[in-house]
Amino acid sequence: MRPYLLSFFLLLLALSLSVPLRANRYWNTDYDSLHHALPRLHAPEARLRTLVHLLDITELTEARRRKQALPLLDELLTLNQQFQLFDSRPYQLLRQGVGLWVQAGHDPEAMVLLHQAVTMFDQEHRPIPRLLIDLAPLYNRMHQPEARFAYFRRKLAYYNLHGADENAAACYLVLASSYRHQGNFNQAISHYLHAADLFKQFDRALYTNELMVAGDTYGEWGNLHKATEYLNQAMALENRYHLEGLRRFYTLNSLCKLHMRQNKLAQAQYYADLALQAAQRDSADGALYRAYGLVQKATVLIHSGQAQQAMPLLRRAQQLSDSLHLLIAGRPGEFMLDEAWAQYYETVGDFRRAEEHWRLSYKKALATNLNMLRPKCLQQLIRFYDARQQPAQVQHYTRTYLALSDSVNRVQDAFNIAQYEGERTEQAQNAKFVSLRQAHALQTLRLQQRNALLLVALGAVVLISGLGVVLYYQLRTNTRTLTQLRQAQTQLVAAEKWAFVGELSAGIAHELQNPLNFMKRFAEVSTKMLDDMQQPTGKTKNAQSDELEQEIVAGLKQNLQEISQHGLRASSIIKDMLEHSRSGTTHRQPTDLNSLIGEHLKLAYRGVQGDDPAFHATLTLDLAPDLAVVNLVPQDMGRVFLNLFTNAFHAVQQRAQTASPDYEPTVWVSAKQQAQQIEIRIRDNGTGMSETVRQKAFQPFFTTKPVGVGTGLGLSLSHDIITKGHGGTISITTQEGHFTEFIVTLPV
Structure with missing residues (x-):
């Protein structure tokens, strides 16, 4: 009855452990490949699952992706109404929110609906990291950085409590960007790296991206060594995972800025060219990223003393900026076109236009309310007016810069306090998380046991x-x-x-x-x-x-x-x-193999010389001195060695009769210790064997010797003694006309 009971318990175990798992490869699927494969799917359920997958990995920050998402959502809602595979209410809210997002002037209404959709997805424990990341630029369009920061702080605490690592990673990413905009590089980099650690578990593209952004932020903070380390890691991962397009553009652009900070202008121009090439390969948003790349390359040329070559690049970037209505701060980063124009005009000596663009750059930074841009612009204005010997303007912008620094310091102080309090709160929450998870695990275990x-x-x-x-x-x-x-x-x-x-x-x-x-x-x-x-001949005997x-x-x-x-x-x-x-019936006893081999080698050699006194052969012994003592039957094993040595001597003797005068008959014997066995090799440079002879060598009564010389039982007897009597093996390696080698293994 044991087999029946075992099957029964295995069935119970399978039922208790059967839980749905989500593969990490899910988030690494390429959007375009999956979108192109969708028309080939005709089964409604397969199409429905593919639509869910597509919407999970859609980046709604891109306008074209938002427009593509609307028909996908419509088809998903229609199919799910027929098959009822899941609750469609969060997707209905998502459809309404994206529809308003596409229209101009409805951002607040879209945000409310998207928040409701996120709440319902959370109630169903659905990971939605891309949707959370896409809410950040919508907050930016509404100019609500404080509301964005507060919302994602709350969501991060919720996801950490419920162990939703995918959504927590998205929150760390958005909060890192908020800290960076506030000029708090310490907190920004910490959150970028925390996000990278979580993304590493399921999304290699976002994992690579967070390492790149961490490196870029280190560069802005002034730690060029760390910036180089993380940017090189990001580049290596892009090569490993074959990540192309705009993700590679980000990394190349960051490397360009890093080399400019190090005053390595040749390398900076090299990466600027590569970044432009990466932007041009993108068919959808190539124009947007090409504008960023043109500004970056023009800046490198200006610093390299090639201002005239930078002029056409700036004009093309200005045309793209005007047609696309680009802001100074966007999703790809800071678009410092006016700063580049100011540097260009200052280099060529047109200080009036340079002043106009420095002021315009500061005005745009002031409008964005980004603390990280305003100090840079003020520093450039102070430097510009100081070089022009205009003390009134220097004093005015210096006071503004000092006031801004005091404000930033006050904010930093507040963040430092909040950070300390947050650490205490996080420790308490972590303890609560551990307690709740242990209680939940205990309750689940008890239910399973019951x-x-x-x-x-x-x-x-x-x-x-x-x-x-x-x-x-x-x-x-x-x-x-x-x-x-x-x-x-x-x-x-x-x-x-x-x-x-x-x-x-x-x-x-x-x-x-x-x-x-x-x-x-x-x-x-x-x-x-x-x-x-005895027959009488009748004649007298004669000679x-x-x-x-x-x-x-x-x-x-x-x-x-x-x-x-x-x-x-x-x-x-x-x-x-x-x-x-x-064979094999005598009792075994501990035996020194080296002595046994040497004794029977001499006996075999003397036996052959007794029949042919002119016979001579070279004997080469390679016996390991530390061989283990083996339990065997010495008489039987001696008979094996005597047979093998005699066969070897006959083989070289036979070849010597027809070989050239320089032929030297040689027999090699070696013994060495291996893991759990001893290996003995007997090799001769005699006549060798054909494949047919080798296959029949251990058969009883089979011999190639002339009639009256051999019985054909020597190798058969040796085989039985080794394999049946001692549990070992014996094999033959040979080449006809060259050599024969017997390999014997005996267990220790």
Whole structure:
């Protein structure tokens, strides 16, 4: 019954853990690719899910995207009315808000509807980071920076409480921009990096963007080392993820400004050119970003002393600014066209026009109420009038600058206090978050345990009710099966035994037939020769008959030697067969392999030299001194080594008979310790083997030696001793006419 219980518990576990998951790749989908794929989807449910996906990754800050979103929202509401896959009320509010946003003069009404849509999405725990980010420029159009800051502070606290990391990342991004506009670079960079850490988990494009903005802000703050570090990280990620278009434009433009601050004008111009190329590749907003790129490149040329080359760039940027109605502060950053004109006219000596553009730049910065722009413009005006020796204007703008600095410092002081209080509040909220999450997790665990116990109890009742019947039938089935298995095992053992006996008998009969045939033939010849000697010839013996008798006697001696030789061969076959059947039956004992190998190598070498005193071979030993002591049968393993060494010597001896005079017969023997085994290699540079011979080398009675020299049982016996008797392996690597190598492994 264990398999049934295991399946039952696995089913309960799967039901308790089955929760919907949202893949991180969801937010990395390319909008244009998904939008082009939408017409090819005909199944209504698939289209509906794709529409939801498209709206999740739509950037409503772009006017063309807002117009594209309206038909998508209409189709989504129509399809959902048929299938009712989700609550469509937040999408209805989103449709109304975007519709008013597209129209001029309805920003407040659009903001109210979008806030309501965000609230309903939050109630359904729907991540909407792009929609939250898109609310920031709508606040900017309404000139409500304080309301924007307060709203996103509240939303950030809410999302941190509920663990909504995607939406929290969007809030950190918007708040970082607010701190930057206020001139609080410390808080701005901290929030940018916090947003980057969260975006890294699900949106690589926004993650890369936040690293870039953090680097750009470090550059404005004056920390050029940190600026370089983060901008290089952003560029590396853009290359890794193949991020092109406007995101690359931001990074290239920031690198241009960074090199200008370092007075590296050649590198600054290089990045300015790359930024212009990136802007021109965008078909939708290329004109907008081209205007920013032209101003940046013109500024680099002016600082490089190439004011005349900057003039046409500024004119083109002015034309784009007039046609697109660009403001000094926009989504791509600060559009300092008037500052660039002022620098140009100051360089060429037209100080009247330079003064006009410096004043116009300050006026636009004052209208935007951005603290980060106004001090820069005031500093430029003070510098300009001081160079022109106009003390009244210098004094006026200096007082204005000092008043602004005092105001910024007061704001910073307020933020510092708020930051301290915020840290205390955040610590208390974090403790509350932890407590609430622990309570929620405990409650969820208890509910799961209760449900699991109820289901287990119900299943146990059902299982116990049928347990007796199932056990009874299973016991009867197991009894019958056990009886059948025992009968089959007995039959299998008998069959294998008789099969082995038959195979062994056939081998013995086949191998003994040859020497017995020789013995029979030589015996018949000897008998006939004796008969010939005993036949009376009726003549007196003479020298010729004596010579004949001597010849017959010599033939008889030779025949008797052949009979003896083949009798010895038959005895050798029977002895090897007996050894083959007895292999592995002796008790094992701890053995020093190095000594065993060296002893049997000498025995094999002397044995070959005993048959052929002229034989000589070079022996190369590479035995590791730290080999572990192995439990084995020394007699059996010695027989293996003796067979392998003798085969190696015969191979080099055979090759030496036909090889060139410079051939040096060599046998290499090595032994080394590996992880859990010892490896022994016996290699010779003899005749080698063909592939056919190599495959049959371990078969019983297979030999390539001449009749009367080998029985074909040596390698077969060695294979059985190593594999069956000692749990090791033996393999052959060879090349015909060059070498043969036996590789033996024995477990430690």
